[in-house]
Amino acid sequence: MMFIEENCERCGSCLSKCPYLDVSEEKAKEEIIKMIETRTASEFLDDCLECAYCNTICPTKSNPRELIREITIKAIREKGLLGLNLMSDQIPLNRATISLGFESETKQKNLKDYLHPPKSEKMFFLGCSLSYRHTDLVNSKILDEFPKIGGLKYCCGGYVKNFGTEEVILKGKALLEEFELFGVSEFIIICPGCTRMMKDVYSNLIPEFQEKIKVKTFSQYLIEKYHNDELTFTNKIRKRITFHDPCAWRSLDSEVFDAPRELLEILGVELVEMKHKRKKTLCCGSSCMYSKHERFKEVSEMRISEAEEVEAELIAVSCTGCLALAKPSRNKNIETYHLLELAQIAIGEKPPHRTIEISEKLNDLVNKTINENPYLIKDKYLIKDGKIHRVQVD
């Protein structure tokens, strides 16, 4: 997806109607012209959550989020990206590997399996968060049919988008080569970010990727199993639940949005919809959860207030990032559960539901590691021709 400059009418609506920026119509018109002409942005864009809601506002479908991305890429190519945010096995300490300091033994044991899965035409694709952070979620009978692939070596490569299209193509081709060694032709993906990378980004940029790799979300997989009488949900969940769509799905087809809703109905749920849903979903705020506490509070409360309006007892999410809603929603007497947990309860399992506890422990661990290694919030890296280089700092 690219910014379509020739379609843009310079109306500024993408900025003035953004739910998260405070920009007048007049200022927005001036700003968008400046952004297009100079590929730079003013400070107010520091508050941008990169949620892509503006793509759904734009009357000419010009993809303004991609203009913002171009500007960010330009800055990152000059200054580099913090190693903490680079989910690569070439960076010894990043948010994923730091997480290994908590429940290390079990995680290391599972990672051995995820990094060396047996050959299989179909696999569950875990991504980083489910391999390193919210690892409880995949510990279930419902994800036993095929091998699981995960760990940093098989990260979807979402971070490479910060370095431009050529780097994304190189990463996608490198992953495809690895996947071919396993003989895999279909992934059942848990993480919405990974779904977007495979179903949208790589498939659109690399024709062989689209030909060789089919992708299904875990909701689509569970629905199929249910309709084929291979899975029974006996413990119906009789609760009033709303589904929070992740920003990462915004560019995907409607069937991806239908699946979690159908799954929830199969589980026995009374489904209620928030005002902003599907492609027009609002952000959960996870991108500023650790760096800007007040901002996170505002953004998450904006989302949770919509769940309160429809009197939901519970918010269901499909993204571990969106589990950021768990603590602020509990403060409003609404629990936040991952859809996988709800499916596990419905087959009679007892998932530990440790979302808040795990997030807090990992947050403490990241802060402690940064205090002990202050270079972690200084050292930056660039990716060029598929290779990672540390930026020299004075």
Ligand code: SF4
């Ligand atoms: S990406 Fe989100 S926060 Fe940023 S301008 Fe667009 S709508 Fe606003």
Ligand code: SF4
């Ligand atoms: S990208 Fe769309 S909303 Fe933004 S200024 Fe251009 S036409 Fe208007």
Ligand code: SF4
């Ligand atoms: S989208 Fe998934 S695999 Fe990709 S960086 Fe995020 S957690 Fe890792």
